[in-house]
Structures are given as C-alpha cells and as structure tokens.
Amino acid sequence: MKSLIEIRRDLHQIPELGFQEFKTQAYLLSAIKTFPQDRVSIKKWKTGLLVKVHGLNPSKTIGYRTDIDGLPIPEETGLDFSSSHEAKMHACGHDFHMTIALGVLSHFINNPINDDLVFVFQPAEEGPGGAEPMLKSDEMQEWMPNLIFALHIAPEYPVGTIALKEGLLFANTSELFIDLKGKGGHAAYPHQTNDMIIAACTLVNQLQTVISRNIDPLDSAVITIGKITGGTVQNIIAEKARLEGTIRTLSPEAMKRVKHRIEALVSGIETGYECEAVIDYGSMYHQVYNTESVTREFIDYIRNKTDVTVVECREAMTGEDFGYMLKEVPGLMFWLGVDSPFGLHHAKLNPDERAIDVAIKVMTSFISYKGN
Numbered sequence: 001m002k003s004l005i006e007i008r009r010d011l012h013q014i015p016e017l018g019f020q021e022f023k024t025q026a027y028l029l030s031a032i033k034t035f036p037q038d039r040v041s042i043k044k045w046k047t048g049l050l051v052k053v054h055g056l057n058p059s060k061t062i063g064y065r066t067d068i069d070g071l072p073i074p075e076e077t078g079l080d081f082s083s084s085h086e087a088k089m090h091a092c093g094h095d096f097h098m099t100i101a102l103g104v105l106s107h108f109i110n111n112p113i114n115d116d117l118v119f120v121f122q123p124a125e126e127g128p129g130g131a132e133p134m135l136k137s138d139e140m141q142e143w144m145p146n147l148i149f150a151l152h153i154a155p156e157y158p159v160g161t162i163a164l165k166e167g168l169l170f171a172n173t174s175e176l177f178i179d180l181k182g183k184g185g186h187a188a189y190p191h192q193t194n195d196m197i198i199a200a201c202t203l204v205n206q207l208q209t210v211i212s213r214n215i216d217p218l219d220s221a222v223i224t225i226g227k228i229t230g231g232t233v234q235n236i237i238a239e240k241a242r243l244e245g246t247i248r249t250l251s252p253e254a255m256k257r258v259k260h261r262i263e264a265l266v267s268g269i270e271t272g273y274e275c276e277a278v279i280d281y282g283s284m285y286h287q288v289y290n291t292e293s294v295t296r297e298f299i300d301y302i303r304n305k306t307d308v309t310v311v312e313c314r315e316a317m318t319g320e321d322f323g324y325m326l327k328e329v330p331g332l333m334f335w336l337g338v339d340s341p342f343g344l345h346h347a348k349l350n351p352d353e354r355a356i357d358v359a360i361k362v363m364t365s366f367i368s369y370k371g372n
C-alpha cells in the first residue's frame, strides 16, 4: 500500500470538476481494494462512492463524509506533484479530505469497532452540489448513518489546531447568474445602441448596495461577482453581458431579502438601459449547522483526550453542501488547521501535509469512543 502522503500527491495531480470525477473514483476504488476486504462493502453513486465497514456488534451507523471534486483554477504552486489536468486544481483541499478519509477507513478496517461505519466519498461539492442528491439516493438511504462527521482544511490555522462551534458554522449560499441583452453596434455610434458593458458595470456597483443598505448590519451577507463576460471586440458596443457570482447569508430570511432586492435592481436596469435581463440562481446550499450536543461532546473529548488544540471560532461565509447532510443527520463539521499563507481557492494554496495525521488522530479517536 502507498503511504498517505503518496496518495495525497497522486490525488492532487488529478483534480476533476463536479460529476466528472471518473479518474478520482477509479483511484479511490483501487486504493480501497488494497485494504483487507472481509469487513468492507462498496457501492458506487454517480462519480462518488459509499464504503461500509461492518462493525463487530452494531447498534448504529456512524458516517464520515469527504468531498472529492476540484476547481477550475490553473495551479501556480510550482510543486513537483502539481495538477496534471490543465486549468484544474485541488485548491480547496479536497485531496486532503479524501486522503484523511482513506486513512480513517484503513484504521477501522484494521481496528474494527462495534458500530457500522459508512464513508461517503461525495462528488461536486464546489458545484452543482452532490450532497443533496446523494443523500436522497437509494444507495445512501439504505446505509443511512445515525451520526455524521466531516472536516474542511483551514489555511489560517496552524497544524495541530482544529476550529469549530456549536450551531451555525457556514452560510446559506446561492449561485447567481445574470444575463443582459441589449442592442450592440458601432463603437462610434453609442446613441444607436444599448450598451450592455455599461449596464453590467452599473449593476455590479448597485448589487453591493444590497449588502450595505438592505441587510441588517447585525446580520451578515455577501454578494461576490467573480466573473464578467461581454462584448466581442474593442470597437463594437456589446449586445450581451453576463455576470456570474454567489450570494452568502447567515440567515435564510436574509437570503430571501437579498434575492428580492437583486430582482428589483435588475428590473431597474432593464427599464433604465432598455434591455432584457434573465436571473438564474444556479445551485443553492443549505447552511452548515453543527448539532449542539454532539459538538459540545466532541470539543470536550478532543480537549481532554488528545494533544490537539481546539479553537471555538466564529461562523464563516463559506458554503458547504454537507449542510444538507447535517439537516437530516446529527453531527458536525470542523476546520482543520493546515497553515498556508495562501487561502482557499487560491492558485498557490499549499497546505501542510502534517495536518493529515492530526485529522486522522482526531477522527479515529472520537469515532472509536462513539462507536464502541
């Protein structure tokens, strides 16, 4: 069997986008096949996997979930095991998440506990969202856990530290796509056109007023437009423009309010610029809400029984479709310190591999305690 560091580096080289994780699924399957198989059952779900480790005397099923997809980012780390897939990168740590899941899985195959364990290798966390359909699938319904855990790497915390809180940890999210269509024409005759570059620029600025003027300052919301496309060449007034972004809110009420205000502003742009606009909210993720009782028990256990530092942190505006699993099953997610100067979704993100063992220690000790 390869070492976990070799596995992480192999996975790092083959990032694939949501629901295209074919090589990743094959790699995970071949890694799992190197473990003893007598207590293991495996099911495929789309490009993901469900792996059951049968317990010695089960009274419940404990779940552990990892996401498996990468991002459309050209890697700039300069590492000798950089992505071999053009313009794709594991820039959100899912290579770490998968490696940790394999480490925990291998531990429990060799050291079985009373309860059954289900390892969920979930596709498409970055989009369009694999957790909700996977949870509803027959494959997962048959192996539904009674408790579930997951983690996410955190570049801002040192190795040896984890961070979490009871209750709300991550925000509600919605993608946002706005298509504008006006009348293009010659750059020298603006009066004969409806310029969608101007309309798009106005709208981007107006959208930021939703956060500053329409949301209670004691609540929180974010609108980020991450991509603008429009026009054809420098001397043609653009007929079309497209904004692509995301909305984050701490409360479901704020999400409704933000969307209502976006619709009003877009309608104003249609009137003001005599153009047509179409809004598409893409995929939406439910907030990550850690079950209070399980989280308190976890924090106390890790503090008392391991040398890992636990920080009780604030909620973040990050999104995670693991929120759908926590909506149905008690459990928690935590941040794993990986000490990188470059943040999540950065082309130079280079997490410290020593964090892999920290995470495996945290998860194997707490799951053994809960499952025996």
Ligand SMILES: CC(=O)N[C@@H](CCC[C@H](N)C(=O)O)C(=O)O
Pocket (backbone or CB within 6 Å): 092, 125, 126, 127, 152, 173, 174, 175, 245, 246, 247, 283, 285, 317, 318, 319, 320, 321, 344
């Ligand atoms: C942990 C993390 O970075 N998650 C992503 C989830 C993306 C959700 C969706 N595609 C969106 O953009 O709204 C994040 O960007 O927070």
